[in-house]
Amino acid sequence: xxxxEKLNKIFCEVFSVEESALNENFSNCNxxxxxxxxxxxxTTAVEDEFDIMLxxxxxxxxxxxxxxxxxxxxxxxxx
Amino acid sequence: xxxDLDKKDRYKVAVIDDSGRRVTYGEICDFSKMFxxxxxxxxxxxxxxxxxxxxxxxxxxxxxxxxxxxxxSAATEESxxxxxxxxxxxxxxxxxxxLAEKKGFSxxxxxxxxxxxxxxxxxxxxxxxxxxxxxxxxxxxxxKLVRHSYRNIEVNAANVRxxxxxxxxxRAMAILPMHYTMGLSxxxxxxxxxxxxxxxxxxxLDKGFWAMLKEATSFTGVPYSYEILTKMRFTxxxxxxxxxxxxxxxxxxxxxFKMLAQxxxxxxxxxxxxxxxSECTARMAYLPAELALEKICSIGFAExxxxxxxxxxxxxxxxxxxxxGEMLYRGENVTLGYANSQEDLLKGDENHxxxxxxxxxxxxxxxxxxxxxxxxxxxxxxxxxxxxxxxEGLIKTEFNTDCYCKGNDEKLIVLVIDAKLKxxxxxxxxxxxxxxxxxxxxxxxxxxxxxxxxxxxxQ
Numbered sequence: 139x140x141x142x143e144k145l146n147k148i149f150c151e152v153f154s155v156e157e158s159a160l161n162e163n164f165s166n167c168n169x170x171x172x173x174x175x176x177x178x179x180x181t182t183a184v185e186d187e188f189d190i191m192l193x194x195x196x197x198x199x200x201x202x203x204x205x206x207x208x209x210x211x212x213x214x215x216x217x
Numbered sequence: 218x219x220x221d222l223d224k225k226d227r228y229k230v231a232v233i234d235d236s237g238r239r240v241t242y243g244e245i246c247d248f249s250k251m252f253x254x255x256x257x258x259x260x261x262x263x264x265x266x267x268x269x270x271x272x273x274x275x276x277x278x279x280x281x282x283x284x285x286x287x288x289x290s291a292a293t294e295e296s297x298x299x300x301x302x303x304x305x306x307x308x309x310x311x312x313x314x315x316l317a318e319k320k321g322f323s324x325x326x327x328x329x330x331x332x333x334x335x336x337x338x339x340x341x342x343x344x345x346x347x348x349x350x351x352x353x354x355x356x357x358x359x360x361k362l363v364r365h366s367y368r369n370i371e372v373n374a375a376n377v378r379x380x381x382x383x384x385x386x387x388r389a390m391a392i393l394p395m396h397y398t399m400g401l402s403x404x405x406x407x408x409x410x411x412x413x414x415x416x417x418x419x420x421x422l423d424k425g426f427w428a429m430l431k432e433a434t435s436f437t438g439v440p441y442s443y444e445i446l447t448k449m450r451f452t453x454x455x456x457x458x459x460x461x462x463x464x465x466x467x468x469x470x471x472x473x474f475k476m477l478a479q480x481x482x483x484x485x486x487x488x489x490x491x492x493x494x495s496e497c498t499a500r501m502a503y504l505p506a507e508l509a510l511e512k513i514c515s516i517g518f519a520e521x522x523x524x525x526x527x528x529x530x531x532x533x534x535x536x537x538x539x540x541x542g543e544m545l546y547r548g549e550n551v552t553l554g555y556a557n558s559q560e561d562l563l564k565g566d567e568n569h570x571x572x573x574x575x576x577x578x579x580x581x582x583x584x585x586x587x588x589x590x591x592x593x594x595x596x597x598x599x600x601x602x603x604x605x606x607x608x609e610g611l612i613k614t615e616f617n618t619d620c621y622c623k624g625n626d627e628k629l630i631v632l633v634i635d636a637k638l639k640x641x642x643x644x645x646x647x648x649x650x651x652x653x654x655x656x657x658x659x660x661x662x663x664x665x666x667x668x669x670x671x672x673x674x675x676q
Contacts, residue, residue: 146282149560151655154643154644175441177420178448179655182448192384197422197448197449198449200422
């Protein structure tokens with residue numbers, strides 16, 4: 139699996155959505171039920187999958203699909 | 218007046234919410250008077266709560282004017298809310314403006330983004346000492362409610378104020394939802410003390426929350442709040458104003474408990490673990506901060522004015538010395554009892570100050586209590602109380618199938634026979650209970666085996 143596939147899989151599982159739903163509008167403003175439980179599940183899954191440790195600031199910024207991709211780039215994860 | 222709100226400094230700020238709006242003690246009193254002109258008699262009201270000033274003002278005005286509220290989450294799932302409405306037939310609702318519009322009500326009056334609306338149901342007769350109703354479980358929408366007296370709320374507020382030594386200098390971070398007994402306990406105890414409440418409905422992973430926390434002198438959370446705080450490595454943050462961290466609503470892991478105790482010890486703060494139930498107006502026991510490092514995961518002793526005991530397997534009740542068995546509590550915060558129908562609101566005190574907690578506890582030689590298990594069939598996940606019988610009832614009604622729920626405070630496990638349900642059940646349960654679907658496990662079994670007494674045996 140490529141890195142982007144891994145990331146998409148994490149989002150799809152946490153939010154119970156199809157991959158096609160993941161776009162630039164997929165964020166805590168537009169997605170119903172995006173709460174701390176889901177955000178923390180996302181960041182924990184990302185840390186486990188990519189073997190990284192996110193900074194507190196990045197956990198707070200993990201509020202959209204786009205942000206998630208940008209944050210992973212910061213940790214040298216090529217998407 | 219409720220919580221002596223009229224005896225505080227009128228000009229002192231009482232509540233600041235996460236939109237930055239604030240209200241003074243004087244304004245709370247004025248609002249209550251104004252509310253009484255719109256609703257001048259005792260009846261039943263539903264408050265669809267959010268952690269916002271409008272919601273809180275509806276609560277203080279109701280209690281002050283002897284109007285009896287059922288405080289529910291504004292996010293309660295639609296069909297569950299409808300069910301409660303049918304069962305209890307409240308005469309009024311106090312709800313966010315946008316919900317009033319959505320439900321098609323015209324408001325009697327509105328203020329602070331909240332509206333008072335009439336449902337069309339007649340005035341509800343109730344027991345004279347009934348003050349407040351709360352759901353027994355977070356949001357499974359069971360019609361089973363806890364009935365509180367006026368004395369219950371006052372005495373809990375006074376006890377919490379006393380054990381945390383609260384005064385007017387406090388700025389308490391209030392993040393627990395208002396429809397949750399601990400959330401209301403934080404609110405009532407700090408208002409009684411004349412403190413400032415920092416009321417927030419934001420996610421703990423929102424920057425707004427962290428900005429508010431920097432101002433706070435105390436933080437009250439459930440185990441899941443501390444999981445998030447730990448993940449955010451808050452022990453390395455500079456939080457000079459924070460003096461007290463306290464926890465309730467379930468058991469912390471040993472690891473997090475130790476970490477909080479050590480953090481408090483090293484940084485000149487207090488960590489106070491507490492124990493409580495809705496049935497006893499939130500708090501019942503607490504572990505004094507100076508014992509936190511020594512008695513890991515203990516709930517300590519009964520709060521001031523309360524008494525704990527243990528009934529062992531032979532039925533002997535003891536109040537001191539080492540023992541193990543069901544924990545009992547006595548105190549003025551023991552609520553009146555349950556309600557399952559509108560008619561039950563006429564009932565008086567059925568508990569008489571004694572509560573069989575349904576929790577199994579161990580008491581050590583120093584008199585400290587430790588919760589070691591649970592007799593009642595519910596789980597506590599993310600501070601949500603998930604009634605297993607209720608979840609089974611929801612599944613059986615919707616899918617007309619046998620099922621069995623079990624689990625622990627990490628995960629709800631549902632046994633079913635029909636393999637097709639494996640796909641649909643997690644989202645169904647999530648919709649009804651708000652429990653995150655990744656904490657739900659569906660196990661398909663050949664059959665659900667019951668013994669002669671109807672007890673499920675394939676565990």
